Amino acid sequence: MSFEPTEEYVQEDGLAVYTFYLECLAQGSYIIAHEGKAFLVDPRRDIEIYTQFLEKNNLKLKGVLESHLHADFVSGHMELHKKFGTTIFIGENAGAQFPHYPAGEGEVLILSSKYQIKALPTPGHTPGCVTWVVESVATKKATMVFTGDTLFVGSVGRPDLVGSIIPEITPELLSNNMFDSLQRLMELPDECIVFPAHGPGSPCGKGISADLSSTIGKERQTNEALLYTDRQKFIEWNTSGLDAAPQYFPNAVLTNMSGAENVKDELAKIPVFTMSEAIAAVANGAVLLDTRSAQAFADRHVPQAINIPLGGGGGVHLEYEDGNFAIWVGTLIPAGTDVVLIAAEDKRVEAMERLGRIGYAKQIKGLVNCDCDVWVKTGAKTVSFEKKIINSVADVDAIKADGYTFIDTRTAGEFDCPVRGHLKDALNFPLAQLETSCQVIDKGSKYVVYCLGGFRSAIATSILLKHGFNATDVYNGYERGLLATAKEATTAEI
DSSP, rough: OSSSSSSSOOOSHHHHHHHEEEEETEEEEEEEEETTTEEEESBSSSSSHHHHHHHTOOEEEEEEEEEESSHHHHHHHHHHHHHOOOOOOEETTTTTOOSEEEOOTEEEEOOOSSSEEEEEEOOOSSTEEEEEEEETTTTTEOOOOOOTTTTTTEEEOOOOGGGGSTTTHHHHHHHHHHHHHHHHHHHHHHEEEEESSTTTTTTSSSSSSOOEEEEHHHHHHHOGGGOSSHHHHHHHHTSSSSSOTTTTTTHHHHHHEEEEEOHHHTTTTOEEOOHHHHHHHHHTTTTEEESSSSHHHHSSOOTTTEOOOOOSSSSTTTOOOOHHHHHHOOOHHHHTTEEEEOOOOOGGGHHHHHHHHHGOOOOOEEOOOOOOOHHHHHOOOOOOOBBBOOOOOHHHHHHHTEEEEEEESOOOOHHOTTTTOOBBOOOOOOGHHHHHHHGSOOOSSSSEEEOOSSSHHHHHHHHHHHHOEEEETTTIIIIIIIIIHHHGGGOOOO
């Protein structure tokens, strides 16, 4: 694992921001440093990346700044507090139940002789959201702002998550608050740099830009949410077009509310299972989660497993064929459900840590080695299937002539997009709901599943196979396969 930041920004006077970004969770945490002092913003749970960086650069951690109680990942604030004894600062209306300082309007934390950090309450994503503003001690001019889940590059935080825990806090109520919070942020200087908590692919907002930072001036001109001057029209926009939130979100919020235990202590308790022990656990309600590559799963797997590939970049970087591993685990496997992991020996720790980031470490009941021959020797049955490759319209026609029905497992919004379109005659069963929606699919037919790049279709195929369907998927996906080589068979307008 690399302990270096993914990006860094350093001013001439030495004020520095070090970004630690996880593409798997689309989540950014930050170290703000000047004159050997530092604050850490929205840390994730595997805190070694921060502690080693601080030690290597001789930085003294003065405090942990939380923008809010996160829903999409379990924070490392308690582990940092226990290690360094540093104070956790969070908004006074956040509802935190761990030891913390409740920051209110305008409270100031001293970073160095030249810079201070001011708390700016910005409710909207949650009632307790706080934006942390770095400003000059001398002039009080804002230099940079850490906006959490209030302001993203190109979007804003979704308003519907708190309602799953506190029903009276409705999306409309929080959107009304968000409208006011955005106006407050627009009072900051145009050149003020914006560092948000999330980037593209995060379920915490819609239409988030690929850029990981911006400026207030740029957002003022280009962010769709900031183009609304009418409050009611903004509320209507902000509460529409939201995909269903992953089902692990409420559990992560509650864990963050009280503060998580040490993740390494949780992971140390997980035993190694034989495949027969794993299948017995499945019979008692556990999910057998195969984290190997999609091709390895297709070549040989046990029928009881679902395949959510871990990928090769450690979650920091995603290759084209990779996806949001932990988010999809938390979307498809309910919090509290026992999980048995199939992971390569050199990937075990990574797989467990990445599940620990969303609060699923305690659910992992055992680990299984990836030796298929050993599985068979212990009495397990293995099966395989052949993926389809699309290089022409003729390939599509041949697959249909062979009796297959195509299933598009992208979201409804992707499927209905007139520009990119979808395969003609394809059925749309979005992956997030497939565990239940597949019950209406005819088991007497054969299916070929596709998604944009191949990650979601691999997962969907494994779910269908587990439920007894005859299914495979398109290896090269919609973008590189169907759209690139068989556009005439799609509804795409591009």
